[in-house]
Amino acid sequence: xxxxxxxxxxxxxxxxxxxxxEKGYTITIVDNLSxxxxxxxxxxxxxxxxxxxxxxxxxxxxxxLDDIFSxxxxxxxIHFAGLKAVGESIQRPLTYYxxxxxxxxxLLEAMRAHDVHKLVFSSSATVYGSAPIPYSxxxxxGQGITNPYGxxxxxxxxILRDVAQSDPDAEFSLLRYFNPVGAHPSGLIGEDPKxxxxxxxxxxxxxxxxxxxxxxxxxxxxxxxxxxxxxxxxHVMDLAEGHVAALEHIRPGATAYNLGSGIGTSVxxxxxxxxxxxxxxxxxxxxxxxAGDLPEFYANPDLAASELGWSTTRSVEDMCxxxxxxxxxxxxxxx
Ligand code: NAD
Ligand code: UFG
Numbered sequence: 001x002x003x004x005x006x007x008x009x010x011x012x013x014x015x016x017x018x019x020x021x022e023k024g025y026t027i028t029i030v031d032n033l034s035x036x037x038x039x040x041x042x043x044x045x046x047x048x049x050x051x052x053x054x055x056x057x058x059x060x061x062x063x064x065l066d067d068i069f070s071x072x073x074x075x076x077x078i079h080f081a082g083l084k085a086v087g088e089s090i091q092r093p094l095t096y097y098x099x100x101x102x103x104x105x106x107l108l109e110a111m112r113a114h115d116v117h118k119l120v121f122s123s124s125a126t127v128y129g130s131a132p133i134p135y136s137x138x139x140x141x142g143q144g145i146t147n148p149y150g151x152x153x154x155x156x157x158x159i160l161r162d163v164a165q166s167d168p169d170a171e172f173s174l175l176r177y178f179n180p181v182g183a184h185p186s187g188l189i190g191e192d193p194k195x196x197x198x199x200x201x202x203x204x205x206x207x208x209x210x211x212x213x214x215x216x217x218x219x220x221x222x223x224x225x226x227x228x229x230x231x232x233x234x235h236v237m238d239l240a241e242g243h244v245a246a247l248e249h250i251r252p253g254a255t256a257y258n259l260g261s262g263i264g265t266s267v268x269x270x271x272x273x274x275x276x277x278x279x280x281x282x283x284x285x286x287x288x289x290x291a292g293d294l295p296e297f298y299a300n301p302d303l304a305a306s307e308l309g310w311s312t313t314r315s316v317e318d319m320c321x322x323x324x325x326x327x328x329x330x331x332x333x334x335x
Pocket of ligand 1: 006007008009010011012013030031032033034035036057058059060079080081082083084099103122123124125177178179180
């Protein structure tokens, strides 16, 4: 089976490509390299022994995409490509709406033109906004989303539902990720944020490695047991395997699945788990809360377990250890 992976050289895409190749799928990657590097392709080849076909292309380029669909005998698409920085989306809403929505529309039109009807889409727990926890797929979505990035995920989900309704052959999976962290255990691929990391785990890793002096913990007076925010962290290889399961159990219409562990971990718990797993010190201070942060959210992961036969198998300790392997190995493995 031939899978077109958009954004396949990015963080989650590259790990998913590894999981797909290991399951015997043939891969074509389309990525404009706006937030990734060509060296990831070589690292995927080093891990798997297979170098996927790669096209450097912006998904908004309809003619270029049409050419790729004409060359590659695509059976299904996994759509990761898009912009994802929450804070930047507040500063540059037009860019986020243009890139994320337009890319998806262009992709859907190319799929329609080439008779491809299976799609797995990278959505986010952010679509639940202010719904009560734990979030289940039946929870209300679209209320209390605090930024344009989250709105694009909500809007694209709606677009996919409308397209699925119009196309009796459509099989779409909408995967709502919780908090992806960690790296491939080889230390060859991982998350490589440009500039100051926005997310907790890469920041912790950079403090542990001495690249940054200390972590600011955003708030310790939330209504949680230790006062810091609680999230559902998911190892990126569990997430990658979730995509394989979604593809293997894809069904008619548009179906949303939570990909999370169902376990909440506080910021302080994560920092201490990292110290325990790596033996490295992580200096931190308590800073004011960050605008838009919810005190606590985690998944009800039951639907993915029952329909996809998938659940997480890796612990917070695994996430910390593999993040550290990537942090320490990546400098010397850069090609
Ligand atoms: P990433 O930035 O590492 O990967 C995205 C990839 O898409 C990059 O390689 C980038 O170069 C490429 N890309 C961006 N715009 C493109 C375009 N117009 N045309 C072609 N390629 C383009 O991000 P990631 O963390 O791997 O996230 C993948 C997807 O998962 C995104 O859609 C993101 O919104 C979603 N998601 C991520 C998280 C998270 O915490 N990382 C959480 C929920 C959802
Ligand atoms: N945090 C800190 N210090 C930091 C960074 C983060 O204390 O330097 C805290 C945050 O305040 C939050 C927790 O760590 O309480 C997790 O923050 P992240 O930025 O790592 O993750 P978020 O839950 O804010 O958001 C992530 C993705 C979003 C996605 C969401 C749900 O960044 O794109 O998960 O999937 F929508």
